[in-house]
Amino acid sequence: MNFSHKSANYLRNLRMLFAISLALLLASSSTFAQKDSDEYLFNDSHFHLTNYIQEGTDIHDFLKIMGNKAGRVALFGIPLQQQWSYRVDENRRPTYYLNSDAPLYYYSFTDAWIATAYKSLSKQDQARFDPMITGFNPTDMYAADHIRRVLKAFPGVFTGIGEFSIHKEFVSAKIAGEVASLQDQALDRLLDFATEVGLVVLIHNDVDVPFAKPGVEPAYAAQMKALFRRHPNTTFIWAHIGVGRIIRPVKDQAAIVEEIINDPKLSNVHFDISWDEVAKYIVATPESTKHGAEMVNRYPNRFLFGTDEVAPADQDKYLKVYNQYEPFWKLLTPEAGEKVRKKNYERIFDEARRKVRSWEAAHVK
Numbered sequence: 171m172n173f174s175h176k177s178a179n180y181l182r183n184l185r186m187l188f189a190i191s192l193a194l195l196l197a198s199s200s201t202f203a204q205k206d207s208d209e210y211l212f213n214d215s216h217f218h219l220t221n222y223i224q225e226g227t228d229i230h231d232f233l234k235i236m237g238n239k240a241g242r243v244a245l246f247g248i249p250l251q252q253q254w255s256y257r258v259d260e261n262r263r264p265t266y267y268l269n270s271d272a273p274l275y276y277y278s279f280t281d282a283w284i285a286t287a288y289k290s291l292s293k294q295d296q297a298r299f300d301p302m303i304t305g306f307n308p309t310d311m312y313a314a315d316h317i318r319r320v321l322k323a324f325p326g327v328f329t330g331i332g333e334f335s336i337h338k339e340f341v342s343a344k345i346a347g348e349v350a351s352l353q354d355q356a357l358d359r360l361l362d363f364a365t366e367v368g369l370v371v372l373i374h375n376d377v378d379v380p381f382a383k384p385g386v387e388p389a390y391a392a393q394m395k396a397l398f399r400r401h402p403n404t405t406f407i408w409a410h411i412g413v414g415r416i417i418r419p420v421k422d423q424a425a426i427v428e429e430i431i432n433d434p435k436l437s438n439v440h441f442d443i444s445w446d447e448v449a450k451y452i453v454a455t456p457e458s459t460k461h462g463a464e465m466v467n468r469y470p471n472r473f474l475f476g477t478d479e480v481a482p483a484d485q486d487k488y489l490k491v492y493n494q495y496e497p498f499w500k501l502l503t504p505e506a507g508e509k510v511r512k513k514n515y516e517r518i519f520d521e522a523r524r525k526v527r528s529w530e531a532a533h534v535k
């Protein structure tokens with residue numbers, strides 16, 4: 171074997187080695203999201219593993235329910251517990267807030283429960299979840315300290331806070347203690363802390379009161395916009411675009427949403443279209459479906475899909491809201507459809523994960 175022969179072999183081997191290492195490098199650096207995004211129908215920005223009596227689906231069973239339909243899920247329980255008052259309900263166990271006149275109360279242990287469920291998963295399965303802290307009382311100046319304590323007790327777990335509620339039909343009024351308010355400094359304090367850490371903030375706040383008089387300015391629209399303006403660096407997701415079961419989209423709903431979207435100072439605000447009640451309004455008629463789709467096609471970066479399912483027993487129940495949106499999905503441009511169903515979730519939650527992990531690295535021993 172002469173020298174030129176040898177060096178040709180050497181070069182060929184070198185090229186092969188280079189190709190193999192490049193392939194390995196690409197394979198190992200491809201994140202879950204990049205690798206599997208195409209395989210799934212959606213990422214779910216709004217999901218409750220447990221219900222109003224803190225019971226729910228085992229997370230391992232829920233993984234099977236997600237199957238190859240949901241890629242990633244923002245995971246939380248419910249911060250409120252429906253009290254079973256024997257004096258009021260005797261042996262009739264209430265399981266939902268409408269089942270009883272007994273109060274709801276803030277149940278902080280939900281955060282430990284969610285963290286423990288998450289930690290019982292393999293690293294690979296953990297990557298499919300973004301757990302959220304919810305077990306704080308937003309009227310308490312100490313709420314921020316609860317969030318800090320949860321991050322310290324469970325580093326490496328949480329990506330955001332919420333879904334927590336300020337004004338929510340039938341719920342806010344029956345929580346023991348003070349009624350929550352958008353104008354409470356306790357809320358500002360906890361949002362300041364969430365912003366410092368980089369936590370995503372998923373907030374439920376009805377835009378109006380139930381049975382509002384027509385023609386009157388929606389009760390909480392101005393306060394909500396003021397709250398967003400006070401926290402320009404917070405990553406907000408406004409759950410259900412401010413709509414409720416009987417808080418119908420007010421006549422000016424589209425205008426309120428567009429005003430927020432078009433305000434360059436409010437580019438931190440996003441909207442989730444979760445909940446079958448919201449889907450019901452959007453796909454009510456061909457016209458409403460078209461209006462909804464046009465809005466999302468115009469501003470594809472600002473909306474996220476979520477199910478708002480609570481402890482679903484099987485995959486059919488879990489996919490109900492996604493399937494309900496079928497006529498709406500058909501009217502989205504391919505770009506808007508991808509963003510609402512997957513990409514906006516990945517952009518927002520990946521960034522939050524990165525920030526929260528780096529805050530933890532600096533603050534948790």
Ligand SMILES: [Zn+2]
Nearest residue numbers: 216218333478
């Ligand atoms: Zn919800």
